[in-house]
Amino acid sequence: MARDERGVTPQSEDFSSWYNELVTKAQLVERGPAKGTMVIRPYGYRVWELLQAELDGRIKDTGHENAYFPLFIPESYLKREAEHVEGFSPELAVVTHAGGKELEEPLIVRPTSETVIGEMMAKWISSYRDLPLLLNQWANVVRWELRPRMFLRTTEFLWQEGHTAHADEADAMRETLQMLDVYTEVARDIAAIPVVPGEKTPGERFAGAVKTFSIEGMMRDGKALQAGTSHYLGTNFAKAFEIQFSDAAGALQLCHTTSWGMSTRMIGGVIMTHGDDKGLVLPPKLAPYQVVIVPIARGEQADAVLDAVRDLAARLKAAGIRAHVDDRPQVSPGFKFNDWEMRGVPIRLEIGPRDLAAGTALMAKRLGDEGKTAITLADAPKTLIGALEDFQKYLLQRATDFRESRTATVDTWAEFTQAVATGWARTLHCGQAACEDEIKAETAATPRCIPADGPAESGSCVRCDAPSAYGKRVLFGRAY
């Protein structure tokens, strides 16, 4: 592979080309043979595994249990909740033949599992003692995409979908917001994405939900990525699937249900939040390799250096650091430096004969500090644990600063159009669908969410001067 084959279009020149080229060149993903599908390669899948472990632990710590529901859903199930089927119909993949025969009823490949899980909840719940029922599954889902984009919109993707049933609205709303908090924390503390949590406006709600909440991250092109959603479904699915319970007095009542999901889309969010012209930048908590060590020696000294490098890697691994030795004989150190920069490894160590003699290594961070720092081999595990923590914090701060610099509180249409051209606008809006549509047609911006921490405020709509809705400012931006 020649050096120029590794380069990608600089982010600053063409964000979209940068992204599309980088996900393949960094060996995160590859197009699958069927339209819009993706192959997640080991380097990309490891990021997913690390994210999964963090999220799964928090899902279990909040009392949920994992289960698994079928991939195939009878077509009739989808139709039981009117808004739900209307929302998902255009995206469905349908199995019509199986076992060599045409099926009597076509099977839908799940786009989401509210319906089949609703059917099962109705079987499992009879008394108030069975509530709350707190379930989650890790699964693949299929939504036919006309304009697929790796990680962001693919025909098939991986996610977790939580589904819970509760005795009343208050308990279900507590759950909905708790999981929004969990997503906010995972995005911020693990992916170093300073997302904004908030409620969606009615036009952006999940098909079948009473309220939808999301976390929104700002990508480095100023656009928003919805990185997780949490829905309060009211009694809509409970009615459609007869999810009922006897209360303490023996009266039959409908359950209040929720659902919430986070997907492989988050990997796209990590790439677009932290990456730069040179390629990926991975937060240490999600980096398959946190430290890559490049031995620099030829001839007689090569063996001694390689031994020392392997010994160092073993010590780093024992200290819990994901370290990797790049001992490829066929490529130069310079090639390796560029390669691992492009692949986003947080910290690179270089060790040559002189470093070895001095008991040191040269440390280079992927971003932030310029140049290289000599560190002592004896203290390397401790030094690197600290450096990785600092790097994780640095990325979050950098992304927060970037988001703040591109978000404006605006009250006039001129300010609004200027703000959403490069980032986000916090503004008052009338809440009317027709007005949202006009804004979208003119600026490509849509309401991302009503930030949860926004102060109470009222006034007139930035677009049409009608009285503002929601009692708060709404965040608008162009979105993925």
Next chain:
Amino acid sequence: MARDERGVTPQSEDFSSWYNELVTKAQLVERGPAKGTMVIRPYGYRVWELLQAELDGRIKDTGHENAYFPLFIPESYLKREAEHVEGFSPELAVVTHAGGKELEEPLIVRPTSETVIGEMMAKWISSYRDLPLLLNQWANVVRWELRPRMFLRTTEFLWQEGHTAHADEADAMRETLQMLDVYTEVARDIAAIPVVPGEKTPGERFAGAVKTFSIEGMMRDGKALQAGTSHYLGTNFAKAFEIQFSDAAGALQLCHTTSWGMSTRMIGGVIMTHGDDKGLVLPPKLAPYQVVIVPIARGEQADAVLDAVRDLAARLKAAGIRAHVDDRPQVSPGFKFNDWEMRGVPIRLEIGPRDLAAGTALMAKRLGDEGKTAITLADAPKTLIGALEDFQKYLLQRATDFRESRTATVDTWAEFTQAVATGWARTLHCGQAACEDEIKAETAATPRCIPADGPAESGSCVRCDAPSAYGKRVLFGRAY
């Protein structure tokens, strides 16, 4: 729930009814709405998660990386390997419509992924330096089943499938046998199933394989369950998908590939290897709850006992034991004892006011020791860790003894029919397909495998007197 609703048909009366009733009543699984699909409930899914963690660790320790390949495979891919498509055709589920339109080429819902992974391997491999390529994926697969049975044969199931590419036959065979060893170890040390590893006879090979190996466990009805398979695929898929590499001399060569899989079927194996008339018996390493504590107190003393029980549970959890307190107020201690026996919890502890005053608890094992033993609360974590280890060993020994007692080395047809009526026969066989078919028609027994550790031996076929094949005895039995 009345007591008689919990009972299941005794295993000794009707093994098949026992199994079908138990998997539902123990809340492991539920029938899904689409034919042959299953819902894996939290109690069953936790068994799968525990097995997954053990297997995934070993897959990574042997140098494999996880990845994810698409669910949908173009129909034309399946057809490129002639034996492969012939073997799988009757079982395929086909997506013909998606996004509201008929597809130009139907998509197959993966029954296994050799084809799509082969296509990708061809893209990723160019030089001998890229080999071996060692991949694995955790995924759902679909095979249309005419006679579905929960965990054992379901239309959709979960598994891992490993796929590797090598420079030559020797390296690929080493891999094939290494993964057979990993499966043998996981079955034996984690699931407490003393499986027999060996090669399959030609008639039982995977569609497209040169050699197939399996692990076979004996269930408590004397039948065999194939609990994992490992295939050497030769260059069959490499030819079909052009998986090639330049060797050190620059010459283009075909790769030798392997594939290997273990699935949710293993849960069925655990149930049928260890269960008894009272219900499930779970090996501690796969038990969602290893110890269930039942507080026994009413009125004034209830709170003190419950506090002590919760404190004990916290101490056990801190010691790494999966402990659960059954504090359901609406059911009696006797109901709880039966319930957890049916659900296979290895150890039950009972604590009442007198035990509390004495600083003890009563320990009852699910199987093996009769009666209850008093243990001191102060030493409980240590005592229970030891008791769980003993219980795990006990189950393996019990299953090994059972298998040995039901396996006979036979040289006459009369002995053979007797042996396979209740278990397995080790015998010499001619290796002819017609003779295998006759044996199957008359006894329902099929060749399970040629045990790897069998001594070299030749003679005449137990059925037809023709010279024996394979140079070893073959294991025959009825199978799931």
